[in-house]
Amino acid sequence: MRPSIILFAIVILAASVQARASDTGSVHIKNATVITISGDELENTDVVVENGIIRAIGQNLATPRNAAVVDAAGMYLMPGIIDAHSHLAITRGVNEATHPVTAEVSMYDVINPNDVGIYRALAGGVTTIHTMHGSANVIGGQGATLKLHYGADAADMRFAGAPRTIKFALGENPTRVHGQGSNVQPRTRMGVEQIVREHFDQAIEYREKRTRYEQAKALHERNPRRNPAPEPVARNIRLDVLADIIDGTILVHCHSYRSDEILMLMRVFNDYGIKNYTFQHANEAFKVAPELKANGAHTSIFADWWAYKFEVYYSTPYNAAILNRYGVVNSINSDSPEVIRHLNHEAAKTVKYGGVTHNEALRMITLNPAIQLGIDHLVGSVEVGKQADLSLWSAHPLSIYAINEMTFVDGVRRFDREADGDDQRLQVSVTETYDSMAEFEAGRHHDACMEDVWLFFGEQNSSAQHQLNSRFNGIQQLNGHLH
Amino acid sequence: MKIIMQFCVAALLLLCTYHDTRAQSTPAQALTNITIHHADGTVVTGATLVWRNGTIEAAGLNVTIPFDARVRDGGDSLHVYPGFIDGYGTWGSVDAPTNQPRPDRPGEPGYQRAGIQPDRATSQNFKTDKREFAEIQQLGFTVAALGIKGFFLSGQVDVYHLTGAETPDNLMADRIAQKVQFVSSPGAYPNTLMAMMTSLRQLFHNASALQKHQKLYAETPDRYSPAPRDAVLEALYPVSDNRIPFFFSADNREDIQRVLKLKDEIGFNLVLVSGKEAYTMADELKRKNVPVLVSIELPEKPSHMKKETDKKEKEDNGNNQESGETDEISAEEANFRERQESAYYDLVNNARRLMEAGVKTGFSSSGMKASDFGKHVQTLLENGYEEAALVRLMTINTAAILGIERNTGSLQRGKLADFSVRTAPLSDKNSKVLYGISAGKFTEFSQEGRRR
Known part of the structure; x- marks a missing residue:
């Protein structure tokens, strides 16, 4: 290729990045079939977005000043897809697998905003992810609800106004890692329950002590002569988080498979007054759908994946349809950097197995996960006043032939199939190769929830080496898996 | 025997006292005819550096060398840098x-x-x-x-x-x-x-x-x-x-x-x-x-940058006819290479x-x-x-x-005598350190890189 052509191409590529960066979040999408999720499907309809907010939905709307115009005739516009279970964009360790309870750690501390997986998710129409701690621990770390502002700093990816969340895990993973691996509790499912109860009790006791201390300290500061300084009670981040769960300010997302352990956790939560939680995976949830409904518990499941370990053999692709029939708020998740690119296909499987309506199927990847993350008042449907997280499809998104053409996050076009170049790495390291971005496995191959457990069980020296400045020795992300 | 022992101890004590007194009047040391590269970037040629007891007494031109100084002549070829x-x-x-x-x-x-x-x-x-x-x-x-x-x-x-x-x-x-x-x-x-x-x-x-x-x-x-x-x-x-x-x-x-x-x-x-x-x-x-x-x-450097450098060097050496291999790469890869270079x-x-x-x-x-x-x-x-x-x-x-x-951190009067003496300016890739002086303590390095 002649250098002049190469140069021209570079200029074009640079220009497309420039245009993206200057996007104001105002766009007029014309003549689409709008799948609102919360209401009817609207044909030949315009959606007007100003500064990231949906301002109007209707026909023949006026284009606001400075808004880009997208001709969407023949295309389908739907809310941006929300993945309630992801491990994307995490730096140096998904599992702090050293202790069965690590509520103190937070995924917000370790977001990697340069993970090209974010762009791949955008290409699949995804606008929000719930990136979580793995499932090695009974009570893992706090989750991060992220808007996929690819190209922004980690702090700017945080979904403003999203409630705090935390990962729990039942069954084989915590018993294998801690019981068998480290010879500490829990070794059995009974032990898992006790770990939860013991830590909740500790948290309640701690919160009482700490509150008493803070009250006495306030009195002392007001009048030191009359009120002697209290003996300090150190702030304990782990127990603080657990106490916040009991106080209802943190939403629990619990990795689980078997119906008996799902019932167990609901009993425990009822004992401590905990409400508004979601069972993740929950392959046997269909067996206890009425109980889930009665407790107001949600589920977030795979459409049709099972048999990757003993506790996941009893499964059915009708799980989603049964839960849906019983009125359980259910979502379909990816738990995979690959499946996240086609969650519409996963949702479509619920139509095939159990005959849920198209709207209900798409609700499982939009409004329902929004409810589970406590952000349904902001996103999850196409409604005036909601944030403009949208994806535009070449055909009905449940069709196997549908291709996502554009993805908007807060009205900003973050994916454009036509305009975007192939190489969407935000950063290029001095030591990586051009082809490294193409090294990507299609399909689902492993239990992502157990990622990086090898950091703990694996070779110590190599793990220490990896931690040292991965970007400078050519290793972008750790990719250790335990199947 | 006891008397002899007492005598020995007394003699030892005297010797120590004598050493202490000597330490207070350690002779000065001086380097003359040197180029001083100061921390602030100024370079002074034909300069002299005097230090005593681990402390710099003077650095620059028109320096009076103390009578007791041990003087080393830099012979106009040595370069002194703050340590x-x-x-x-x-x-x-x-x-x-x-x-x-x-x-x-x-x-x-x-x-x-x-x-x-x-x-x-x-x-x-x-x-x-x-x-x-x-x-x-x-x-x-x-x-x-x-x-x-x-x-x-x-x-x-x-x-x-x-x-x-x-x-x-x-x-x-x-x-x-x-x-x-x-x-x-x-x-x-x-x-x-x-x-x-x-x-x-x-x-x-x-x-x-x-x-x-x-x-x-x-x-x-x-x-x-x-x-x-x-x-x-x-x-x-x-x-x-x-x-x-x-x-x-x-x-x-x-x-x-x-x-x-x-x-x-x-x-x-x-x-x-x-x-x-x-x-x-x-x-x-x-x-x-x-x-x-x-x-x-x-x-x-990334391999494509190294190749470019090698090619340029070959051309500079008038050796540009063969090789002939040109990279056929896509616009995307060209963009990647540009980003990697930056x-x-x-x-x-x-x-x-x-x-x-x-x-x-x-x-x-x-x-x-x-x-x-x-x-x-x-x-x-x-x-x-x-x-x-x-x-x-x-x-x-x-x-x-x-x-x-x-x-x-700099060669100023009153600061510690921390400096090195080089064969050439730092920017010369053949520059070697001959002496390292740390709080006045002198270490000589041989040209082969061994400390003497």
Whole structure:
């Protein structure tokens, strides 16, 4: 290729990045079939977005000043897809697998905003992810609800106004890692329950002590002569988080498979007054759908994946349809950097197995996960006043032939199939190769929830080496898996 | 016999007294006919440097040489630089443990196994092999802030005068900082980055409560339960009291942001160490008054850049006919190569951009091999760095960050005699250090690189 052509191409590529960066979040999408999720499907309809907010939905709307115009005739516009279970964009360790309870750690501390997986998710129409701690621990770390502002700093990816969340895990993973691996509790499912109860009790006791201390300290500061300084009670981040769960300010997302352990956790939560939680995976949830409904518990499941370990053999692709029939708020998740690119296909499987309506199927990847993350008042449907997280499809998104053409996050076009170049790495390291971005496995191959457990069980020296400045020795992300 | 013994002891005492008296009138030393390269960039040829008792008495032109001085004539060919200062290095440190056994309870491994060891002092952790000190002396370094190889909180940082195998005996300032890095002790809590972040917060909560408790108990023991002692938490008091900073190693932009986040939350004073991508955060580092002890260690050029350089060299040598292979690459790959090239130059230009942005910038070896120092210095010089800027970086700038600028870092009267004598200017790639003078202590290096 002649250098002049190469140069021209570079200029074009640079220009497309420039245009993206200057996007104001105002766009007029014309003549689409709008799948609102919360209401009817609207044909030949315009959606007007100003500064990231949906301002109007209707026909023949006026284009606001400075808004880009997208001709969407023949295309389908739907809310941006929300993945309630992801491990994307995490730096140096998904599992702090050293202790069965690590509520103190937070995924917000370790977001990697340069993970090209974010762009791949955008290409699949995804606008929000719930990136979580793995499932090695009974009570893992706090989750991060992220808007996929690819190209922004980690702090700017945080979904403003999203409630705090935390990962729990039942069954084989915590018993294998801690019981068998480290010879500490829990070794059995009974032990898992006790770990939860013991830590909740500790948290309640701690919160009482700490509150008493803070009250006495306030009195002392007001009048030191009359009120002697209290003996300090150190702030304990782990127990603080657990106490916040009991106080209802943190939403629990619990990795689980078997119906008996799902019932167990609901009993425990009822004992401590905990409400508004979601069972993740929950392959046997269909067996206890009425109980889930009665407790107001949600589920977030795979459409049709099972048999990757003993506790996941009893499964059915009708799980989603049964839960849906019983009125359980259910979502379909990816738990995979690959499946996240086609969650519409996963949702479509619920139509095939159990005959849920198209709207209900798409609700499982939009409004329902929004409810589970406590952000349904902001996103999850196409409604005036909601944030403009949208994806535009070449055909009905449940069709196997549908291709996502554009993805908007807060009205900003973050994916454009036509305009975007192939190489969407935000950063290029001095030591990586051009082809490294193409090294990507299609399909689902492993239990992502157990990622990086090898950091703990694996070779110590190599793990220490990896931690040292991965970007400078050519290793972008750790990719250790335990199947 | 007893009388003889008493006589011997008396004679010995006399001898010692005699030596003491002599020490007070140590003859001066002088180097004449030399070129002095000052820390501020000025270069003085035909200059003289006089020092006595480890302190500089004069440096420059028209210097009167004391009558008792031992004079060495530089013969117009020697170049004197203020001693370089390593703002953070682990020269001479014992190695971090490898293949440690799994703890019985990995979630509660104890401080040592967790790599949380701020109570460690360098003096207790030097390895028996002391050759590394001479190796960096021979690069022109006379002072180094030393830490201990380890994990998350690896220990305190102490400043030493580099004097070969005697370096451990030449402590200049102790406990000037505590060292932190996001490197965990494998197989124990905190094992991941997220757990290290939160562990640091928890350590400060614990230290704060313990410090308060100890104070209350010391004041009114009858009212409070006895406060326990905890060497690790107590070693953090100077950091939480803002008496000393954390020397926190971080290189990439996101890690630097994490460190700044922790600084904002906890409120510690911070010196960023290594900071290979610190230029991306220069404005914030300046605003927050965070100095950077920057590493100048650079990666190898990407292969396509190396090929270009080789090709150019061949052409320059009039050897351009054969090879003939041209890379057929897509526009995307061409774009990738361009980005990779600019990523390389971003790393090269990091220290300069920090200095230009007004960030207090000093030098840190930060794990670099001594043998690579010359190579990296040459790369910086080839890419537009001025020699004077590099000298300033490694002398007075670093001294100021370490808080020792009143004692060393430039060749001024009253400061310590810390300097090196080279065969040629630093920018000459054949330049070698002939003598290293550390607080007046003279070390001669042979041309083959061996210390005499």
